[in-house]
Amino acid sequence: MKNFQYFKPKSLKEASEILSKHKGKAHILNGGTDLIIRMRDRIIEPEVVVDIKEIDELNSIHLNKHGELIIGACVNLNDIAHNKIVDENYDFLSKAAHMVGSSQVRNRATMVGNICNASPLADTATPLLALDAKVLVYGAEGKKEISIHDFFIWVRKTCLKIGEIVIGIKIPSYSNDILGDFQKISRRKMVDLSTVCGTVLKNGDDIRIALGAVSPTPIRLRKTEGFIKGKELTEEVIKKALEVAVSEISPIDDIRASKEYRINMTKVIIKRGLKKIRQKNLALAEG
Amino acid sequence: MKYKINFNLNNEEIEHYIDPNRTLLNMIREDFDLTGAKEGCGAGECGACTVLLDGKPVNACLVLAIEVEGKDILTVEGLSPGNKLDELQISFIENAALQCGYCTPGMVMTAKALLKENNNPTEEEVKEALSGNLCRCTGYKKIIKAVMDIVEKGKH
Numbered sequence: 001m002k003n004f005q006y007f008k009p010k011s012l013k014e015a016s017e018i019l020s021k022h023k024g025k026a027h028i029l030n031g032g033t034d035l036i037i038r039m040r041d042r043i044i045e046p047e048v049v050v051d052i053k054e055i056d057e058l059n060s061i062h063l064n065k066h067g068e069l070i071i072g073a074c075v076n077l078n079d080i081a082h083n084k085i086v087d088e089n090y091d092f093l094s095k096a097a098h099m100v101g102s103s104q105v106r107n108r109a110t111m112v113g114n115i116c117n118a119s120p121l122a123d124t125a126t127p128l129l130a131l132d133a134k135v136l137v138y139g140a141e142g143k144k145e146i147s148i149h150d151f152f153i154w155v156r157k158t159c160l161k162i163g164e165i166v167i168g169i170k171i172p173s174y175s176n177d178i179l180g181d182f183q184k185i186s187r188r189k190m191v192d193l194s195t196v197c198g199t200v201l202k203n204g205d206d207i208r209i210a211l212g213a214v215s216p217t218p219i220r221l222r223k224t225e226g227f228i229k230g231k232e233l234t235e236e237v238i239k240k241a242l243e244v245a246v247s248e249i250s251p252i253d254d255i256r257a258s259k260e261y262r263i264n265m266t267k268v269i270i271k272r273g274l275k276k277i278r279q280k281n282l283a284l285a286e287g
Numbered sequence: 288m289k290y291k292i293n294f295n296l297n298n299e300e301i302e303h304y305i306d307p308n309r310t311l312l313n314m315i316r317e318d319f320d321l322t323g324a325k326e327g328c329g330a331g332e333c334g335a336c337t338v339l340l341d342g343k344p345v346n347a348c349l350v351l352a353i354e355v356e357g358k359d360i361l362t363v364e365g366l367s368p369g370n371k372l373d374e375l376q377i378s379f380i381e382n383a384a385l386q387c388g389y390c391t392p393g394m395v396m397t398a399k400a401l402l403k404e405n406n407n408p409t410e411e412e413v414k415e416a417l418s419g420n421l422c423r424c425t426g427y428k429k430i431i432k433a434v435m436d437i438v439e440k441g442k443h
């Protein structure tokens with residue numbers, strides 16, 4: 001690993017100033033589970049590393065006064081997975097956090113690092129896409145919110161500009177009970193990267209589908225959602241929905257799986273998710 | 288440039304000067320001769336380098352030494368005072384839960400952290416907690432048994 005200058009600022013302002021001053025030569029260090037490996041392998045050789053973990057306001061999970069859930073940038077994935085508010089309201093988000101790496105990795109890795117890394121297979125991205133989460137950002141012009149739908153640009157590329165720091169993730173407050181299903185298909189049951197991962201979510205009559213590892217960024221399947229909208233989830237509708245879903249994805253062959261396998265697993269994830277929702281609808285109808 | 292850091296290592300307060308590009312694993316092995324934690328993969332995959340950082344298991348190969356400023360580090364060498372072995376270490380020996388021993392310090396530290404958080408884990412929970420620790424020799428059964436023996440005897 002090449003040597004570098006290390007800063008551990010106590011405020012966002014200070015952190016942003018250091019990042020701006022050193023332009024593209026400075027990198028943000030959060031849990032380090034992606035960054036340190038990339039530095040070790042000399043894929044990146046930052047001159048300056050800015051450790052943001054001492055900035056107090058980045059270290060909490062709480063509901064704000066509007067009932068929106070705020071997950072601070074430096075909260076690690078184990079603390080998110082075990083958080084009561086997260087688990088009671090969005091158990092599928094807890095599950096996604098829990099499915100990242102090993103317990104040792106999750107004691108360091110963060111959800112914000114997971115999305116900033118912008119891997120197509122980032123496990124926590126699909127529940128956030130399905131929840132219409134907002135990414136809270138601090139930059140030279142102050143604070144702003146970016147929709148998670150505008151955040152991912154390409155493989156390993158987000159819309160963040162130099163000097164910008166993600167402060168946290170905001171989950172809107174929902175008046176309905178949300179039913180969500182996160183699934184991860186991987187070669188090994190634990191401590192493996194997703195071959196395909198996805199979230200199927202029901203909010204009232206609205207059904208949302210998000211998938212990872214089937215295109216350059218994690219995506220929402222808007223056409224499939226549109227096709228399902230207002231329809232009863234019969235076998236026939238589910239079958240057609242899967243065809244629409246396949247037309248919306250562009251998976252590749254890689255070391256983990258072939259394109260064909262990813263297409264098949266896409267169908268499996270969506271079918272299981274929709275069937276879970278259908279069961280819930282039946283249970284509601286029976287009162 | 289070296290930076291000054293203060294931290295607690297196996298219950299001893301330490302002041303140390305370090306280059307930022309050194310990992311925690313590299314520092315404890317090279318500067319403190321604590322060679323229990325091993326480098327298997329150097330990439331967070333194998334758990335052979337597991338130590339406790341403020342009581343939680345982490346891969347020391349994925350932490351920069353400079354990040355431990357103000358924190359507590361416990362390595363396998365600090366698990367028990369003096370020459371006495373910790374009950375988990377004894378259970379690993381009694382159950383023959385090691386062959387080459389390369390994975391053992393990491394296994395023991397991960398198991399220790401689990402038992403501190405949950406003194407009555409199920410076998411499933413033990414397996415899950417240890418899923419980030421690879422062993423190329425034993426086939427895991429005896430390792431799980433070594434941990435479950437402690438749970439069953441309710442010794443801790």
Ligand SMILES: Cc1cc2nc3c(=O)[nH]c(=O)nc-3n(C[C@H](O)[C@H](O)[C@H](O)COP(=O)(O)OP(=O)(O)OC[C@H]3O[C@@H](n4cnc5c(N)ncnc54)[C@H](O)[C@@H]3O)c2cc1C
Nearest residue numbers: 030031032033034035100101110113114116122123166331
């Ligand atoms: C053994 C192992 C297993 C893994 N398994 C999985 C898995 O199953 N699923 C999965 O999705 N990932 C997995 N990962 C990848 C990784 O752990 C996750 O992506 C993790 O969530 C990254 O978070 P971090 O806090 O460690 O990020 P860091 O490594 O600190 O940062 C990642 C990137 O995001 C940037 N960044 C971090 N925080 C901010 C911020 N607040 N503002 C702006 N930019 C920021 C950094 O500059 C860096 O470029 C694994 C990694 C390892 C080593």
Ligand code: FES
Nearest residue numbers: 327328329334348
């Ligand atoms: S050496 Fe650290 S996890 Fe393998």
Ligand code: FES
Nearest residue numbers: 386388422423424
């Ligand atoms: S005993 Fe050899 S790797 Fe586990």
